[in-house]
Amino acid sequence: MTSSAPHPFSLASNGPLGGTISVPGDKSISHRALMLGALAVGETAISGLLEGEDVLATAAAMRAMGATIERLGPGEWRVHGVGVGGLLQPQTALDMGNSGTSTRLLMGLVASHPITATFIGDASLSRRPMGRVIDPLSLMGASFSAAPGGRLPLTMTGLCPAVPLDYTLPVASAQVKSALLLAGLNTPGHTVIIEPVPTRDHSERMLAGFGASLTVEETPQGRRITLAGEAELRPQVITVPGDPSSAAFPMVAALIVPGSDITIANIGINPTRAGLIEVLRAMGADIGLDNRRTVGGEPVADLRVRHSVLTGIDVPPALAPSMIDEFPILFIAAACARGTTRATGLEELRVKESDRLAVMAQGLAAVGVAVEESADGLTIYGTGGDPLPGGATIATHLDHRIAMSFAVAGLNARAPIIIDDRTPIATSFPSFLALMQGLGAETR
Structure with missing residues (x-):
C-alpha cells in the first residue's frame, strides 16, 4: 500500500438502503x-x-x-x-x-x-x-x-x-x-x-x-x-465469485438500517467461508440465498438481505475459522442488537493487520457501546436496536476491515462516526465507498 496523507471520512444514511450490487472478486x-x-x-x-x-x-x-x-x-x-x-x-x-x-x-x-x-x-x-x-x-x-x-x-x-x-x-x-x-x-x-x-x-x-x-x-x-x-x-x-468478506459490509449495513432491502449478486458461499451468514441468521437476520449455482468448482448464490431486528448470541467458537475476517463487522451488528453477544476463541484476531480485538473494543467504547475485552474475545452489550451514540473518530491502525466496519456503524448512529483514513480500504475493496453510495449511503 502506498503511503499518503490520511483521508478521513464518514458514512451516513437518510433512509433505507436499496438496490442490487456486485462486490469485487474473492x-x-x-x-x-x-x-x-x-x-x-x-x-x-x-x-x-x-x-x-x-x-x-x-x-x-x-x-x-x-x-x-x-x-x-x-x-x-x-x-x-x-x-x-x-x-x-x-x-x-x-x-x-x-x-x-x-x-x-x-x-x-x-x-x-x-x-x-x-x-x-x-x-x-x-x-x-x-x-x-x-x-x-x-x-x-x-x-x-x-x-x-x-x-x-x-x-x-x-x-x-x-x-x-x-x-x-x-x-x-x-x-x-x-x-x-x-x-x-x-x-x-x-x-x-x-x-x-x-x-x-x-x-x-x-x-x-x-x-x-x-x-x-x-x-x-x-x-x-x-x-x-x-x-x-x-x-x-x-x-472468480464475489468475495463473501467484502459482501459482509453491505450485508450488515442493510441489516442495521431500518427499511433496507438489498441484493448482493454472485457471492461465494463455500461452507468454509459462510460462518458469518450462519451467525447472523442465528441472531435473527433475514438473509436469503437465491439462485444457488456452482461456478468454477465454488458454490455461489445471490444474497437478499433485509433490515432485521437482531438478538445477541454466544457465537460458537467452532465457527471462527469460517468467518475469521468477518468478526469486526459482526461486532458492529452485535452492537446494534438486543441483548448480549459473546465471541471467544479469537486469539488469531490479535495478529491480523491490527490487534482487531483491542482496536474493535476501543472503537466500540468510543462510539458509546458497552464492551468487555478478554484474552480471546469480546462481550458486546447491544443498544437494544437503538442507533449507536456515535460522535467519535476511529483510528484504523492501517486496517481495512476496521475502517469499513466503523464506516458501516456510522449508518446507524446519532452522531457521525469519523474514520481517520480511507486509504487502507484499497487493499481489498477499492470500490467500497462508491458501492455504498449506490445503495443510498452518503459519504462525508
Whole structure:
C-alpha cells in the first residue's frame, strides 16, 4: 500500500438502503488463481479478479519470478506460467504491501525452489509474525533470516529437492495450510497436512482443478490432506465469485438500517467461508440465498438481505475459522442488537493487520457501546436496536476491515462516526465507498 496523507471520512444514511450490487472478486481465490496460473504451463484466463492492492502485490511478485501476467480489462487477466519448479530468482525485494496472504503463500512457493527471495511490506504487515509459516517450511529445508520475532523484512532461501512434510497444524490457519501445499507441489513424494479444525478450502479445490493429485480424508485427528509432489499443472479458465468478506459490509449495513432491502449478486458461499451468514441468521437476520449455482468448482448464490431486528448470541467458537475476517463487522451488528453477544476463541484476531480485538473494543467504547475485552474475545452489550451514540473518530491502525466496519456503524448512529483514513480500504475493496453510495449511503 502506498503511503499518503490520511483521508478521513464518514458514512451516513437518510433512509433505507436499496438496490442490487456486485462486490469485487474473492481475494483468497484471486491470490491462488494468479499463483497456480504462474505454475501451470500455458495460458490461464481469469475473469472477475479482485484488483485491490493485496492481489496486485501477488501479481507483481509472480512477474518478478518469471511468469507473464497481463491485464486485458477490468477483472480480465491472462497468466502464462513457467511450470512447477520453474520460478526464477527475483532481482529485487518482493514488496507485499499490506498483504499477509501474499507473503505467507509466496513463502511456501519459494521454499521448494532453488532461489532466494526477500519479502518487505508496509508498517502494518511488518508487525505481523511469520513464525507459524517459517517453522514448518524450515522442516522442509528452507532457510530464513528475519527481523526480530520472525517478522518482515525477511529473506529466505528454498531447497530443491525439498523434504516431504507430514505436519499437523497447531493453529487453524488456511494461510499456513496453503503455504505448505504450495511448497509440496515441487517436493518429491507426498506432503501431508492434518488440520484438526477445518479452514477455508480454496487451495484444495483449485489445486485439484489445475490437475494436482490431491486427496482429502476425514480422520479422528482431523482433515488429512495428501498432495503428490513434482506436479504438472494444467492451465485453467477461472471465474472468480464475489468475495463473501467484502459482501459482509453491505450485508450488515442493510441489516442495521431500518427499511433496507438489498441484493448482493454472485457471492461465494463455500461452507468454509459462510460462518458469518450462519451467525447472523442465528441472531435473527433475514438473509436469503437465491439462485444457488456452482461456478468454477465454488458454490455461489445471490444474497437478499433485509433490515432485521437482531438478538445477541454466544457465537460458537467452532465457527471462527469460517468467518475469521468477518468478526469486526459482526461486532458492529452485535452492537446494534438486543441483548448480549459473546465471541471467544479469537486469539488469531490479535495478529491480523491490527490487534482487531483491542482496536474493535476501543472503537466500540468510543462510539458509546458497552464492551468487555478478554484474552480471546469480546462481550458486546447491544443498544437494544437503538442507533449507536456515535460522535467519535476511529483510528484504523492501517486496517481495512476496521475502517469499513466503523464506516458501516456510522449508518446507524446519532452522531457521525469519523474514520481517520480511507486509504487502507484499497487493499481489498477499492470500490467500497462508491458501492455504498449506490445503495443510498452518503459519504462525508
